Amino acid sequence: MSHLKLINQSIRSVLLCGALLTGSFVWFSPETVQGQQVITENLDQLRAEAAKGNPEADFQLGFLASMGRLPGESPAKAYEYLRRSADTGHQEASFLLGTLYLSGAHGQQASPEAAKRYLERVAAQGHSRAQDKLGQYYLSHASNPGEAAQWFQKAANQGLASAENNLGLLYAEGKGVSQDPVRAAELISRAADKGEVGAKHNLATLYQTGRGVAKNPERAAQLFEEAAARGYQRSQYSLGVLHLQGEFGQPNPVEGLKWLMLASAGPDNPVREQARTNLLQVAQTSPNTLVHDAAEAARQWAIRYEMNAPYQVGQN
Template sequence: MTEKLSHIVATAMRLLGSTSDGDPEAMARLEEMLPALRAAAESGHVQAQEILGGVLLEFKEDPTEAALWFARAAGQGSAVGKRSLGHLRAEGLGIGKDLVEAERLFGEAADAGDAFAQFNLAQLWWGHRDPESVLALLSSAASGGVVDAYLVLGDLLAELDRDAEALKSYLQAATAGHDKAMYVAACWYRDGIVTEPDRVEALTWFFRSIATGNADPLHEALLMARDMSDAEILHAGKQSGQHGYAQAAVETVAKYR
Protein backbone atom coordinates (compact mmCIF):
# COMPACT_ATOMS: atom_id res chain seq x y z
CA MET A 1 0.00 0.00 0.00
CA THR A 2 2.84 2.37 0.89
CA GLU A 3 4.48 1.73 -2.49
CA LYS A 4 1.23 2.47 -4.28
CA LEU A 5 0.79 5.75 -2.40
CA SER A 6 4.36 6.75 -3.16
CA HIS A 7 3.75 6.08 -6.86
CA ILE A 8 0.61 8.22 -6.83
CA VAL A 9 2.44 11.05 -5.11
CA ALA A 10 5.48 10.88 -7.42
CA THR A 11 3.27 10.85 -10.52
CA ALA A 12 1.15 13.77 -9.28
CA MET A 13 4.28 15.77 -8.46
CA ARG A 14 5.67 15.21 -11.94
CA LEU A 15 2.37 16.12 -13.60
CA LEU A 16 1.97 19.25 -11.47
CA GLY A 17 5.38 20.39 -12.68
CA SER A 18 4.32 19.80 -16.28
CA THR A 19 1.04 21.69 -15.89
CA SER A 20 3.01 24.78 -14.88
CA ASP A 21 4.56 24.62 -18.35
CA GLY A 22 1.08 24.54 -19.87
CA ASP A 23 1.15 20.91 -20.99
CA PRO A 24 -2.53 20.07 -21.78
CA GLU A 25 -1.92 16.31 -21.65
CA ALA A 26 -0.43 16.63 -18.18
CA MET A 27 -3.41 18.71 -17.08
CA ALA A 28 -5.82 16.02 -18.28
CA ARG A 29 -3.88 13.23 -16.54
CA LEU A 30 -3.69 15.21 -13.33
CA GLU A 31 -7.45 15.70 -13.43
CA GLU A 32 -7.92 11.96 -13.86
CA MET A 33 -5.75 11.03 -10.91
CA LEU A 34 -7.09 13.71 -8.57
CA PRO A 35 -9.43 11.26 -6.75
CA ALA A 36 -6.52 8.89 -6.05
CA LEU A 37 -4.39 11.79 -4.83
CA ARG A 38 -7.20 12.99 -2.59
CA ALA A 39 -7.63 9.48 -1.16
CA ALA A 40 -3.91 9.32 -0.41
CA ALA A 41 -4.09 12.70 1.33
CA GLU A 42 -7.11 11.63 3.35
CA SER A 43 -5.22 8.53 4.47
CA GLY A 44 -2.70 10.84 6.16
CA HIS A 45 0.11 10.73 3.58
CA VAL A 46 1.95 14.02 4.20
CA GLN A 47 3.41 14.44 0.71
CA ALA A 48 0.00 13.73 -0.81
CA GLN A 49 -1.46 16.49 1.36
CA GLU A 50 1.27 18.89 0.26
CA ILE A 51 0.77 18.11 -3.42
CA LEU A 52 -3.02 18.13 -3.23
CA GLY A 53 -2.79 21.58 -1.69
CA GLY A 54 -0.55 22.64 -4.58
CA VAL A 55 -2.93 21.19 -7.17
CA LEU A 56 -5.90 22.93 -5.57
CA LEU A 57 -4.05 26.23 -5.40
CA GLU A 58 -2.33 26.29 -8.80
CA PHE A 59 -4.48 24.03 -10.95
CA LYS A 60 -7.96 24.31 -9.43
CA GLU A 61 -7.51 27.89 -8.17
CA ASP A 62 -9.16 26.99 -4.87
CA PRO A 63 -6.98 28.53 -2.14
CA THR A 64 -9.60 27.91 0.55
CA GLU A 65 -9.46 24.11 0.26
CA ALA A 66 -5.74 24.26 -0.46
CA ALA A 67 -5.27 25.96 2.92
CA LEU A 68 -7.03 23.06 4.65
CA TRP A 69 -4.62 20.51 3.18
CA PHE A 70 -1.55 22.63 3.80
CA ALA A 71 -2.73 23.00 7.40
CA ARG A 72 -3.09 19.21 7.75
CA ALA A 73 0.41 18.70 6.37
CA ALA A 74 1.77 21.45 8.62
CA GLY A 75 0.12 19.76 11.58
CA GLN A 76 2.23 16.70 10.84
CA GLY A 77 5.40 18.80 10.87
CA SER A 78 5.72 19.34 7.11
CA ALA A 79 7.99 22.28 6.27
CA VAL A 80 6.37 22.51 2.82
CA GLY A 81 2.93 22.61 4.44
CA LYS A 82 4.01 25.34 6.86
CA ARG A 83 5.66 27.41 4.16
CA SER A 84 2.70 27.06 1.80
CA LEU A 85 0.18 27.90 4.53
CA GLY A 86 2.40 30.85 5.46
CA HIS A 87 2.20 32.10 1.89
CA LEU A 88 -1.59 31.98 1.96
CA ARG A 89 -1.60 33.79 5.33
CA ALA A 90 0.79 36.45 4.05
CA GLU A 91 -1.32 37.11 0.96
CA GLY A 92 -4.74 36.53 2.49
CA LEU A 93 -5.56 33.84 -0.07
CA GLY A 94 -8.38 31.52 0.97
CA ILE A 95 -7.88 32.48 4.62
CA GLY A 96 -7.56 35.72 6.56
CA LYS A 97 -4.39 37.72 6.09
CA ASP A 98 -2.17 37.42 9.16
CA LEU A 99 1.47 38.48 8.81
CA VAL A 100 2.31 37.47 12.37
CA GLU A 101 1.10 33.93 11.73
CA ALA A 102 2.79 33.92 8.31
CA GLU A 103 6.08 34.90 9.95
CA ARG A 104 5.72 32.10 12.50
CA LEU A 105 5.03 29.51 9.81
CA PHE A 106 7.85 30.73 7.56
CA GLY A 107 10.17 30.74 10.56
CA GLU A 108 9.42 27.14 11.52
CA ALA A 109 9.82 25.97 7.94
CA ALA A 110 13.00 28.02 7.52
CA ASP A 111 14.46 26.49 10.69
CA ALA A 112 13.73 23.08 9.18
CA GLY A 113 15.88 24.01 6.18
CA ASP A 114 13.18 24.89 3.64
CA ALA A 115 14.93 27.27 1.22
CA PHE A 116 11.73 28.83 -0.12
CA ALA A 117 10.56 29.55 3.43
CA GLN A 118 13.89 31.22 4.12
CA PHE A 119 13.39 33.38 1.02
CA ASN A 120 9.83 34.28 2.02
CA LEU A 121 10.85 35.10 5.57
CA ALA A 122 13.72 37.28 4.34
CA GLN A 123 11.32 39.34 2.23
CA LEU A 124 8.98 39.67 5.19
CA TRP A 125 11.86 40.86 7.37
CA TRP A 126 13.39 43.32 4.89
CA GLY A 127 13.06 46.77 6.39
CA HIS A 128 11.88 45.42 9.73
CA ARG A 129 14.86 43.40 10.99
CA ASP A 130 18.58 44.01 10.95
CA PRO A 131 20.05 43.62 7.44
CA GLU A 132 22.53 40.93 8.49
CA SER A 133 19.70 38.60 9.51
CA VAL A 134 18.01 39.18 6.14
CA LEU A 135 21.28 38.63 4.28
CA ALA A 136 21.85 35.35 6.12
CA LEU A 137 18.40 34.07 5.15
CA LEU A 138 18.81 35.13 1.52
CA SER A 139 22.25 33.52 1.32
CA SER A 140 20.89 30.28 2.73
CA ALA A 141 17.90 30.34 0.36
CA ALA A 142 20.17 31.00 -2.62
CA SER A 143 22.46 28.14 -1.63
CA GLY A 144 19.36 25.98 -1.34
CA GLY A 145 18.47 26.55 -4.99
CA VAL A 146 16.16 29.59 -4.92
CA VAL A 147 17.55 31.57 -7.85
CA ASP A 148 15.39 34.63 -7.11
CA ALA A 149 17.17 34.87 -3.75
CA TYR A 150 20.43 35.76 -5.51
CA LEU A 151 18.71 38.71 -7.20
CA VAL A 152 17.13 39.99 -3.98
CA LEU A 153 20.41 39.41 -2.16
CA GLY A 154 22.14 41.56 -4.78
CA ASP A 155 19.55 44.31 -4.31
CA LEU A 156 20.05 44.36 -0.54
CA LEU A 157 23.85 44.32 -0.83
CA ALA A 158 23.67 47.21 -3.29
CA GLU A 159 21.44 49.12 -0.88
CA LEU A 160 24.11 48.58 1.79
CA ASP A 161 26.80 49.89 -0.61
CA ARG A 162 28.45 46.48 -0.81
CA ASP A 163 28.60 46.68 -4.58
CA ALA A 164 31.31 44.07 -5.24
CA GLU A 165 29.28 41.46 -3.35
CA ALA A 166 26.11 42.65 -5.06
CA LEU A 167 27.57 42.17 -8.54
CA LYS A 168 28.75 38.69 -7.59
CA SER A 169 25.23 37.81 -6.46
CA TYR A 170 23.66 39.26 -9.62
CA LEU A 171 26.08 37.21 -11.72
CA GLN A 172 25.17 34.04 -9.82
CA ALA A 173 21.50 34.67 -10.60
CA ALA A 174 22.30 35.58 -14.21
CA THR A 175 24.40 32.46 -14.71
CA ALA A 176 21.49 30.42 -13.37
CA GLY A 177 19.27 31.92 -16.10
CA HIS A 178 17.52 34.82 -14.32
CA ASP A 179 16.74 37.33 -17.07
CA LYS A 180 16.35 40.35 -14.78
CA ALA A 181 19.72 39.62 -13.17
CA MET A 182 21.24 39.41 -16.64
CA TYR A 183 19.89 42.87 -17.38
CA VAL A 184 21.23 44.29 -14.12
CA ALA A 185 24.65 42.73 -14.70
CA ALA A 186 24.71 44.21 -18.22
CA CYS A 187 23.91 47.69 -16.91
CA TRP A 188 26.59 47.47 -14.20
CA TYR A 189 29.25 46.44 -16.72
CA ARG A 190 28.11 49.17 -19.09
CA ASP A 191 28.20 51.85 -16.38
CA GLY A 192 31.40 50.64 -14.74
CA ILE A 193 29.92 49.91 -11.33
CA VAL A 194 32.54 47.98 -9.30
CA THR A 195 34.63 47.29 -12.44
CA GLU A 196 35.89 49.43 -15.28
CA PRO A 197 33.24 49.90 -17.98
CA ASP A 198 33.20 46.79 -20.18
CA ARG A 199 30.87 47.15 -23.15
CA VAL A 200 31.60 43.68 -24.54
CA GLU A 201 30.69 42.04 -21.25
CA ALA A 202 27.64 44.30 -20.96
CA LEU A 203 26.45 43.42 -24.46
CA THR A 204 27.06 39.74 -23.73
CA TRP A 205 24.57 39.89 -20.85
CA PHE A 206 22.13 42.04 -22.83
CA PHE A 207 22.12 39.37 -25.57
CA ARG A 208 21.62 36.58 -23.04
CA SER A 209 18.72 38.43 -21.44
CA ILE A 210 17.08 39.02 -24.82
CA ALA A 211 17.48 35.32 -25.61
CA THR A 212 15.25 34.44 -22.64
CA GLY A 213 12.40 36.26 -24.35
CA ASN A 214 12.87 39.55 -22.52
CA ALA A 215 12.66 42.38 -25.08
CA ASP A 216 13.32 45.16 -22.56
CA PRO A 217 17.14 45.21 -23.04
CA LEU A 218 16.90 45.50 -26.83
CA HIS A 219 16.89 49.30 -26.95
CA GLU A 220 19.74 49.54 -24.42
CA ALA A 221 21.78 46.96 -26.31
CA LEU A 222 21.43 48.71 -29.67
CA LEU A 223 22.08 52.13 -28.17
CA MET A 224 25.35 50.92 -26.68
CA ALA A 225 26.31 48.91 -29.77
CA ARG A 226 26.27 52.08 -31.89
CA ASP A 227 29.53 53.09 -30.17
CA MET A 228 31.13 49.66 -30.49
CA SER A 229 33.12 48.14 -33.33
CA ASP A 230 31.69 45.26 -35.34
CA ALA A 231 34.42 43.04 -33.88
CA GLU A 232 33.33 43.91 -30.32
CA ILE A 233 29.68 43.23 -31.09
CA LEU A 234 30.47 39.89 -32.72
CA HIS A 235 32.72 38.94 -29.78
CA ALA A 236 29.81 39.59 -27.42
CA GLY A 237 27.67 37.41 -29.67
CA LYS A 238 30.23 34.63 -29.43
CA GLN A 239 30.49 34.90 -25.65
CA SER A 240 26.73 34.84 -25.23
CA GLY A 241 26.14 32.08 -27.77
CA GLN A 242 23.89 34.48 -29.69
CA HIS A 243 25.70 35.04 -32.99
CA GLY A 244 22.41 35.77 -34.76
CA TYR A 245 21.60 38.64 -32.42
CA ALA A 246 25.10 40.00 -32.82
CA GLN A 247 24.93 39.91 -36.60
CA ALA A 248 21.53 41.60 -36.54
CA ALA A 249 22.93 44.28 -34.22
CA VAL A 250 25.88 44.89 -36.55
CA GLU A 251 23.53 45.38 -39.47
CA THR A 252 21.15 47.60 -37.50
CA VAL A 253 23.72 49.97 -35.99
CA ALA A 254 25.51 50.34 -39.32
CA LYS A 255 22.62 52.54 -40.42
CA TYR A 256 23.35 55.06 -37.65
CA ARG A 257 27.12 55.35 -37.99
Protein backbone atom coordinates in the same frame (compact mmCIF):
# COMPACT_ATOMS: atom_id res chain seq x y z
CA MET B 1 19.92 45.03 -40.85
CA SER B 2 17.78 46.91 -38.30
CA HIS B 3 18.68 46.74 -34.62
CA LEU B 4 15.29 45.17 -33.84
CA LYS B 5 15.79 42.38 -36.36
CA LEU B 6 19.34 41.78 -35.12
CA ILE B 7 18.15 41.59 -31.51
CA ASN B 8 15.30 39.22 -32.38
CA GLN B 9 17.72 36.97 -34.26
CA SER B 10 20.07 37.03 -31.26
CA ILE B 11 17.27 36.05 -28.86
CA ARG B 12 16.13 33.25 -31.20
CA SER B 13 19.71 31.98 -31.26
CA VAL B 14 19.78 31.83 -27.46
CA LEU B 15 16.36 30.16 -27.39
CA LEU B 16 17.54 27.54 -29.86
CA CYS B 17 20.57 26.79 -27.69
CA GLY B 18 18.19 26.40 -24.76
CA ALA B 19 15.96 24.03 -26.70
CA LEU B 20 18.88 21.89 -27.79
CA LEU B 21 20.32 21.71 -24.31
CA THR B 22 17.22 21.44 -22.12
CA GLY B 23 14.98 18.92 -23.77
CA SER B 24 12.77 20.64 -26.30
CA PHE B 25 14.72 18.35 -28.61
CA VAL B 26 15.20 15.18 -26.60
CA TRP B 27 18.37 13.11 -26.68
CA PHE B 28 17.99 9.98 -24.57
CA SER B 29 20.96 8.60 -22.74
CA PRO B 30 20.93 4.85 -21.94
CA GLU B 31 20.25 5.74 -18.29
CA THR B 32 17.26 7.92 -19.21
CA VAL B 33 15.81 5.25 -21.47
CA GLN B 34 16.32 2.60 -18.84
CA GLY B 35 14.71 4.82 -16.18
CA GLN B 36 11.70 5.45 -18.42
CA GLN B 37 11.35 1.74 -19.07
CA VAL B 38 11.40 1.03 -15.34
CA ILE B 39 8.65 3.61 -14.77
CA THR B 40 6.57 2.20 -17.62
CA GLU B 41 6.97 -1.35 -16.38
CA ASN B 42 5.80 -0.30 -12.90
CA LEU B 43 2.73 1.57 -14.11
CA ASP B 44 0.47 -1.48 -14.32
CA GLN B 45 1.44 -2.45 -10.81
CA LEU B 46 0.90 1.11 -9.54
CA ARG B 47 -2.51 1.32 -11.18
CA ALA B 48 -3.50 -2.06 -9.73
CA GLU B 49 -2.47 -0.91 -6.25
CA ALA B 50 -4.27 2.41 -6.69
CA ALA B 51 -7.44 0.52 -7.65
CA LYS B 52 -7.20 -1.26 -4.30
CA GLY B 53 -7.11 2.12 -2.52
CA ASN B 54 -3.35 2.24 -1.87
CA PRO B 55 -2.61 5.94 -1.09
CA GLU B 56 1.09 5.60 -1.89
CA ALA B 57 0.27 4.26 -5.35
CA ASP B 58 -2.15 7.14 -5.90
CA PHE B 59 0.55 9.57 -4.83
CA GLN B 60 3.13 8.04 -7.18
CA LEU B 61 0.69 8.17 -10.11
CA GLY B 62 -0.25 11.75 -9.21
CA PHE B 63 3.37 12.78 -9.05
CA LEU B 64 4.14 11.19 -12.43
CA ALA B 65 1.06 12.81 -13.97
CA SER B 66 2.07 16.22 -12.60
CA MET B 67 5.42 15.79 -14.33
CA GLY B 68 3.79 14.78 -17.61
CA ARG B 69 5.28 11.31 -17.33
CA LEU B 70 2.13 9.23 -17.23
CA PRO B 71 1.62 7.89 -20.78
CA GLY B 72 -1.88 8.34 -22.15
CA GLU B 73 -3.05 10.60 -19.31
CA SER B 74 -3.22 14.38 -19.06
CA PRO B 75 -1.11 16.12 -16.40
CA ALA B 76 -4.43 17.45 -15.06
CA LYS B 77 -5.16 13.86 -13.96
CA ALA B 78 -2.67 14.52 -11.17
CA TYR B 79 -5.37 16.30 -9.18
CA GLU B 80 -7.59 13.21 -9.08
CA TYR B 81 -4.84 10.84 -7.98
CA LEU B 82 -3.43 13.28 -5.43
CA ARG B 83 -6.85 14.08 -3.93
CA ARG B 84 -7.52 10.39 -3.31
CA SER B 85 -4.16 10.00 -1.64
CA ALA B 86 -4.27 13.28 0.31
CA ASP B 87 -7.73 12.53 1.65
CA THR B 88 -6.29 9.48 3.42
CA GLY B 89 -3.74 11.73 5.16
CA HIS B 90 -0.75 11.15 2.86
CA GLN B 91 1.62 14.03 3.66
CA GLU B 92 3.47 14.36 0.38
CA ALA B 93 0.26 14.08 -1.62
CA SER B 94 -1.30 16.85 0.48
CA PHE B 95 1.76 19.05 -0.03
CA LEU B 96 1.93 18.51 -3.79
CA LEU B 97 -1.82 18.94 -4.24
CA GLY B 98 -1.77 22.14 -2.19
CA THR B 99 1.11 23.43 -4.30
CA LEU B 100 -0.77 22.69 -7.54
CA TYR B 101 -3.91 24.40 -6.25
CA LEU B 102 -1.88 27.44 -5.21
CA SER B 103 -0.44 27.96 -8.69
CA GLY B 104 -3.29 26.58 -10.80
CA ALA B 105 -1.03 24.24 -12.76
CA HIS B 106 -1.86 22.12 -15.82
CA GLY B 107 -4.68 24.27 -17.12
CA GLN B 108 -6.61 24.16 -13.87
CA GLN B 109 -7.78 27.37 -12.23
CA ALA B 110 -5.90 28.30 -9.08
CA SER B 111 -7.84 27.66 -5.86
CA PRO B 112 -6.03 29.35 -2.96
CA GLU B 113 -8.59 28.18 -0.41
CA ALA B 114 -8.22 24.56 -1.49
CA ALA B 115 -4.45 25.04 -1.36
CA LYS B 116 -4.71 26.38 2.17
CA ARG B 117 -6.87 23.43 3.26
CA TYR B 118 -4.41 20.79 2.07
CA LEU B 119 -1.27 22.66 3.11
CA GLU B 120 -2.59 23.35 6.63
CA ARG B 121 -3.13 19.65 7.22
CA VAL B 122 0.55 18.79 6.87
CA ALA B 123 2.04 22.12 7.95
CA ALA B 124 0.48 21.54 11.37
CA GLN B 125 2.28 18.19 11.43
CA GLY B 126 5.65 19.87 10.94
CA HIS B 127 6.08 19.47 7.16
CA SER B 128 8.60 22.26 6.47
CA ARG B 129 7.89 22.72 2.76
CA ALA B 130 4.15 22.90 3.45
CA GLN B 131 4.84 25.50 6.14
CA ASP B 132 6.81 27.54 3.61
CA LYS B 133 4.06 27.24 0.99
CA LEU B 134 1.44 28.17 3.56
CA GLY B 135 3.47 31.25 4.35
CA GLN B 136 3.40 32.12 0.65
CA TYR B 137 -0.37 31.68 0.66
CA TYR B 138 -0.81 34.11 3.56
CA LEU B 139 1.57 36.60 1.99
CA SER B 140 0.28 36.55 -1.59
CA HIS B 141 -3.36 35.50 -1.32
CA ALA B 142 -4.54 36.46 2.17
CA SER B 143 -2.59 39.72 2.55
CA ASN B 144 -1.52 38.65 6.01
CA PRO B 145 2.26 39.06 6.28
CA GLY B 146 2.19 38.53 10.05
CA GLU B 147 0.74 35.03 9.65
CA ALA B 148 3.09 34.41 6.74
CA ALA B 149 6.08 35.32 8.92
CA GLN B 150 5.02 32.81 11.56
CA TRP B 151 4.86 29.96 9.04
CA PHE B 152 8.13 30.99 7.39
CA GLN B 153 9.73 31.03 10.85
CA LYS B 154 8.50 27.50 11.60
CA ALA B 155 10.03 26.20 8.37
CA ALA B 156 13.20 28.25 8.83
CA ASN B 157 13.60 26.72 12.30
CA GLN B 158 13.91 23.38 10.49
CA GLY B 159 16.61 24.78 8.23
CA LEU B 160 14.56 25.10 5.03
CA ALA B 161 16.50 27.49 2.79
CA SER B 162 13.52 28.86 0.84
CA ALA B 163 11.77 29.77 4.10
CA GLU B 164 14.89 31.48 5.43
CA ASN B 165 15.02 33.53 2.25
CA ASN B 166 11.31 34.39 2.43
CA LEU B 167 11.52 35.35 6.08
CA GLY B 168 14.61 37.42 5.37
CA LEU B 169 12.71 39.39 2.73
CA LEU B 170 9.98 40.17 5.28
CA TYR B 171 12.59 41.51 7.71
CA ALA B 172 14.18 43.54 4.92
CA GLU B 173 10.84 45.13 4.02
CA GLY B 174 9.33 45.29 7.51
CA LYS B 175 6.29 43.25 6.50
CA GLY B 176 4.66 41.27 9.31
CA VAL B 177 7.78 41.80 11.44
CA SER B 178 9.78 44.79 12.64
CA GLN B 179 12.15 45.93 9.92
CA ASP B 180 15.64 44.63 10.64
CA PRO B 181 18.14 44.78 7.73
CA VAL B 182 20.84 42.95 9.69
CA ARG B 183 18.52 40.07 10.58
CA ALA B 184 17.35 40.02 6.96
CA ALA B 185 20.92 39.71 5.71
CA GLU B 186 21.66 36.91 8.19
CA LEU B 187 18.68 34.85 7.07
CA ILE B 188 19.18 35.43 3.36
CA SER B 189 22.91 34.68 3.69
CA ARG B 190 22.10 31.40 5.44
CA ALA B 191 19.78 30.43 2.60
CA ALA B 192 22.31 31.48 -0.05
CA ASP B 193 24.99 29.34 1.60
CA LYS B 194 22.65 26.36 1.13
CA GLY B 195 22.43 27.06 -2.60
CA GLU B 196 19.00 28.77 -2.72
CA VAL B 197 19.25 30.61 -6.03
CA GLY B 198 16.77 33.36 -5.19
CA ALA B 199 18.64 34.00 -1.95
CA LYS B 200 21.89 34.43 -3.88
CA HIS B 201 20.21 37.11 -5.96
CA ASN B 202 18.71 38.81 -2.91
CA LEU B 203 22.00 38.72 -1.03
CA ALA B 204 23.74 40.19 -4.07
CA THR B 205 21.23 43.05 -4.00
CA LEU B 206 21.99 43.67 -0.32
CA TYR B 207 25.74 43.82 -1.04
CA GLN B 208 25.07 46.09 -4.01
CA THR B 209 23.04 48.54 -1.91
CA GLY B 210 24.77 48.08 1.45
CA ARG B 211 21.55 47.19 3.30
CA GLY B 212 22.26 45.07 6.39
CA VAL B 213 25.82 44.39 5.19
CA ALA B 214 28.81 46.50 4.19
CA LYS B 215 28.49 47.58 0.56
CA ASN B 216 30.62 45.27 -1.59
CA PRO B 217 30.13 45.48 -5.39
CA GLU B 218 32.64 42.69 -6.03
CA ARG B 219 30.77 40.27 -3.77
CA ALA B 220 27.50 41.40 -5.33
CA ALA B 221 28.82 40.65 -8.81
CA GLN B 222 30.00 37.19 -7.72
CA LEU B 223 26.60 36.31 -6.26
CA PHE B 224 24.68 37.70 -9.23
CA GLU B 225 26.85 35.58 -11.53
CA GLU B 226 26.35 32.45 -9.42
CA ALA B 227 22.59 32.90 -9.65
CA ALA B 228 22.77 33.82 -13.34
CA ALA B 229 24.73 30.63 -14.01
CA ARG B 230 21.66 28.77 -12.72
CA GLY B 231 19.56 30.66 -15.28
CA TYR B 232 18.01 33.04 -12.73
CA GLN B 233 16.57 35.81 -14.90
CA ARG B 234 16.51 38.56 -12.31
CA SER B 235 20.24 38.18 -11.77
CA GLN B 236 20.85 38.15 -15.51
CA TYR B 237 18.86 41.35 -15.85
CA SER B 238 20.66 42.98 -12.90
CA LEU B 239 24.05 42.08 -14.36
CA GLY B 240 23.02 43.61 -17.67
CA VAL B 241 21.97 46.91 -16.12
CA LEU B 242 24.93 47.09 -13.73
CA HIS B 243 27.51 46.36 -16.45
CA LEU B 244 25.96 49.05 -18.64
CA GLN B 245 26.10 51.51 -15.73
CA GLY B 246 29.71 50.66 -14.92
CA GLU B 247 28.92 49.48 -11.39
CA PHE B 248 31.73 46.92 -11.58
CA GLY B 249 34.29 49.32 -13.01
CA GLN B 250 34.11 50.83 -16.48
CA PRO B 251 30.83 50.44 -18.40
CA ASN B 252 30.92 47.22 -20.41
CA PRO B 253 28.25 47.35 -23.15
CA VAL B 254 29.08 43.90 -24.56
CA GLU B 255 28.60 42.24 -21.15
CA GLY B 256 25.57 44.40 -20.46
CA LEU B 257 23.87 43.49 -23.74
CA LYS B 258 24.83 39.84 -23.33
CA TRP B 259 23.05 39.59 -19.98
CA LEU B 260 20.03 41.51 -21.24
CA MET B 261 19.77 39.11 -24.18
CA LEU B 262 19.86 36.14 -21.83
CA ALA B 263 17.27 37.72 -19.53
CA SER B 264 15.14 38.41 -22.63
CA ALA B 265 15.00 34.70 -23.44
CA GLY B 266 13.70 33.38 -20.13
CA PRO B 267 10.28 32.34 -18.80
CA ASP B 268 9.60 35.16 -16.30
CA ASN B 269 7.38 37.46 -18.36
CA PRO B 270 7.82 40.75 -16.43
CA VAL B 271 11.61 40.37 -16.33
CA ARG B 272 11.70 39.32 -19.97
CA GLU B 273 9.72 42.34 -21.16
CA GLN B 274 11.78 44.79 -19.09
CA ALA B 275 14.99 43.24 -20.40
CA ARG B 276 13.79 43.48 -23.99
CA THR B 277 12.79 47.13 -23.54
CA ASN B 278 16.21 48.04 -22.12
CA LEU B 279 17.95 45.90 -24.72
CA LEU B 280 16.33 47.71 -27.62
CA GLN B 281 16.98 51.13 -26.11
CA VAL B 282 20.70 50.43 -25.70
CA ALA B 283 21.12 48.58 -29.00
CA GLN B 284 19.61 51.44 -30.98
CA THR B 285 22.59 53.61 -30.08
CA SER B 286 25.20 50.85 -30.36
CA PRO B 287 27.19 49.72 -33.41
CA ASN B 288 26.01 46.52 -35.09
CA THR B 289 29.39 44.92 -34.44
CA LEU B 290 28.96 45.46 -30.69
CA VAL B 291 25.48 43.88 -30.75
CA HIS B 292 26.87 40.94 -32.77
CA ASP B 293 29.67 40.46 -30.20
CA ALA B 294 27.15 40.51 -27.36
CA ALA B 295 24.93 37.98 -29.17
CA GLU B 296 27.86 35.63 -29.67
CA ALA B 297 28.84 35.99 -26.01
CA ALA B 298 25.26 35.14 -24.99
CA ARG B 299 25.24 32.10 -27.27
CA GLN B 300 28.53 30.85 -25.87
CA TRP B 301 27.31 31.38 -22.31
CA ALA B 302 24.14 29.42 -23.07
CA ILE B 303 26.20 26.52 -24.40
CA ARG B 304 28.65 26.61 -21.49
CA TYR B 305 26.07 26.64 -18.72
CA GLU B 306 23.51 24.42 -20.46
CA MET B 307 20.58 26.50 -19.17
CA ASN B 308 20.80 24.83 -15.79
CA ALA B 309 17.51 23.96 -14.04
CA PRO B 310 15.38 25.11 -12.33
CA TYR B 311 15.44 28.51 -14.08
CA GLN B 312 16.30 27.66 -17.68
CA VAL B 313 16.84 30.13 -20.45
CA GLY B 314 14.39 29.50 -23.25
CA GLN B 315 11.86 27.41 -21.35
CA ASN B 316 8.64 29.25 -22.16
